[in-house]
Amino acid sequence: MSQNSSELQPSTPAEHTSVAVTYNPAAAAATRKKMFAILVAAIVIIGGGCLAYWKLIGSRYVSTDNAYSAAEVSILTPAVSGIVADVKVVDTQAVKAGDVLVVIDNSDARLALAQAEAELGRATRKVQGYFANDSGLAAQVQAREAEQRRTAAQLLSAQADLQRAELDLKRREALAKSGSVSGEELSNARTALLTAQANLRAAEAGRIQADANRNATLGAQKASTVLTANSTVENNPEVALARARRDQARLDLDRTVLRAPVDGVIARRQVQTGQSVQVGANLLSIVPVQKVHVDANFKEGQLTAVRIGQPVLIKTDLYGSEVEYHGVVNGIAGGSGAAFAVIPAQNATGNWIKVVQRVPVRIAIDAKDLAARPLSVGLSMEVEIDTRPSLAATRAAAALNGGHRL
Secondary structure (H helix, E strand, O other), X not given: OHHHHHHOOOOOHHHOOOOOOOOOHHHHHHHXXXXXXXXXXXXXXXXXXXXXXXXXXXXXXXXEXXXXXXXXXXXXXXXXXXXEEEEOOOOOOEEOOOOEEEEEOOHHHHHHHHHHHHHHHHHHHHHHHHHHHHHHHHHXXXXXXXXXXXXXXXXXXXXXXXXXXXXXXXXXXXXXXXXXXXXXXXXXXXXHHHHHHHHHHHHHHHHHHHHHHHHHHHHHHHHHHHHHOOOOOOOOHHXXXXXXXXXXXXXHHXXXXXXXXXXXXXXXXXXXXXXXXXXXXXXXXXXXXXXXEEEEXXXXXXXXXXXXXXXXXXXXXXXXXXXXXXXXXXXXXXXXXXXXXXXXXXXXXXXXXXXXXXXXXXXXXXXXXXXXXXXXXXXXXXEEEEOOOOHHHHHHHHHOHHHOOO
């Protein structure tokens, strides 16, 4: 018990070591000033670095995520109407320019071509007849002129016969008074005079008929010459018209086979076999994926330094932020999107509110990047334009509108 009680006795003050803490206001203030100075210096350095980065690097870039992939989509439309006989493609199928896509039944077109070829043959023979008629009419004119000369000679002969008959009658009438000529001979002379007068009238009528025949033949020749003047059988208007109709019928027959105008991918196929289609109907679309570009809608305040030819960095949600495309500014639209809206905003109203407008900027994508990773139309894109002056941008700007930005 004595041992335990000795352990429970309190220790004496000599057994403890005391530590005295002394507060120095001057040292604390100096420490605070030093830390504050360090903080201010850090802020100044960071701010200066940020300002320098913005001035030297950051300010030359403009970016937007209001951008989408686009392409000049080709729409296949028929130039002739008819029943679709065959559709050789489906949506998403890749095609090459010249590939057969749709075939329209060509029965009517073949019949029309056969009819047009027959019309051409008939027109050719008809015009050949014109030229042959010209030759015949020329010969007839010569015959009519010969007839004129013959009737003229007959008229002169009839006039001479009449004069001779008149003289004979006068002589016989004079001799009849002395009884030297019989009554019968005198009667014959009078008959001869009447005959000569009738022959003269007939000769005059023949001359008039010959003149009329010649004039009629000349008129027919002129009318025929009009149909063949300054032309041959090949370039005669009637033959040329028939040939054009034949060529049109042949073209319509060729148009019953619809081919791809460009390389691309089939989209929005709306045509089916057996469907009756009319001229201009939308059958399907062809997206030229190898020529996809980006339409980026920048705010109007971002376009201050944007120029044609400036380099662009492009990203798409399809492949993620790790994949980058390279491109160049290819053009800047002539108006904002609101200006070309179906119902454009009318700002001349009392309740006007200023709205920041967006202007479409067309960006061409590097062909190698597109070949490595193809894009579809309508994909969301992120674009960043490097607006610092460059030789390429300067040359492109100088080539467009005398160096002025569009």
